[in-house]
Amino acid sequence: MLVDSHCHLDFPDFADDLDGIVSRAEAAGVSRMVTISTRVREQAKLLAIAERFQNVYCSVGTHPHHADEEDGVTASELIALTKNPKVVALGEAGLDYFYEHGSRDAQARGFHTHIAAARATGLPLVIHTREADEDCGHILEEEMAKGAFRAVLHCYTGGRELAMKVVALGLYIGFTGILTFKKSDALRALAAELPKDRILVETDAPYLAPGKFRGKRNEPSYVVETAKVLADTRGVSVEEISRQTTENFFRLFSKVPPVETSA
Template identity: 60%
Template sequence: MTLVDSHCHLDFPDFAAELDDVVQRARDAGVTRLVTISTRLKRFDEIRAIAERYDDVYCSAGTHPHNASEEVELLPEAYVAAAAHPKCVAIGEAGLDFFYDNAPRADQEAGFRTQIEAARRTGLPLVIHSRDAEDDTARILREEMAAGRFDAILHCFSSKRELAEAGVELGLYVSFSGILTFKRSEELRAIAADIPADRLLVETDAPYLAPMPHRGKRNEPAFVVETARVLAETRGVAPEEIHRVTSENFFRLFPAVSRPE
């Protein structure tokens, strides 16, 4: 049975010395597809090069809310142009982060809306980051969805139930990371138990948020197996069922990714 890591950051320095080994360990663990996610469009060439280097790795084109001020001048056309590459299968990671507030909130919202428009134009899914910004995230998503449909995923979900319900209502997917496995994540597991099966995804967000029993170490794509195991326990199903469901959901959301033979 195979599994997919829908969100990792293979371009980060944490992996530079052993990227080949990291990708091979993911393969050995049964992880057949990885999406390495962009945080700065101006560094897209680095992301693209990694996707080109491995047949089973794909990438996105986007600007993280932390970096919104660096790229606030970019128009949707810039993301659309990057997304023309055949290994680019998503837009983002875009959204709002009011926990760190590394960029002015107006710049974060502007970048979010710009990347939503790029997702509409390309037909690629939007990868959404939301931290301590549930109400504004839901507001923007409702406004933009009313203006024109787009596909999207609430990545590394760790917000309140209301945002998960709003996302499902709008037809979005909800992805769970290693946070799901943490001892104090009872509320998050309760949310994960209730998400419709056809909206579920799993990810690592590597190198961050290593799941139990690896917590405190550098995360890597192979560890998505642990998150899937806890998600299966949470929902009262076999791990193989979570592998199947999340993989099917992934390929539905990311149609530009080739399925393993």
């Protein structure tokens, strides 16, 4: 059993194939999927998908690319939107200095606001960070000093220093199909080093299809390929990686109901 802790089922890439996407994921042993918000103002679309499928859940938040567009969204507004039982996380929010579609000031404001909402609700924050290790680490330390919160740095591609800081703060790190790419030796070395209770697998679908499907539209069922490479990287079985990452998921995303197993 596996979980796709981060996908985007509301994106146009999936509009005509949602039933097939979910069915293939279930057939591959993916028991839960979390479709991640990029715009608070489009939350209704995510909720419609999450409510349509029993094993799909969602988050609420503003991606740093849209930080200026949704600058001013308050923690109270985010908190109110988490009351729905299908909303199990905040985000994704954070810092992206690679594209900088959102201004750095607006990204930072949004990041702080989402952390405040995560702290208030007890729900995990899904963090997007790219080419912003130093500032991300500073904000995480600053905010953790104000009071504990839970979070995962999704689709991790940052450096070792930030990863170790994240783990020391009690947060999690998520790996996508990037882990399977030929040039990802440094990322695999980091994945081998991290504590087993701090790692997750995800797809970030429709993006970043793992090596076996490189160039194709990604989908939640492909998380199996990332799990295989993570298992090989860490020198354990796929069954062990599946068990551990799934346990980690339910510990972090504790609002998601556990999978019922037959006696």
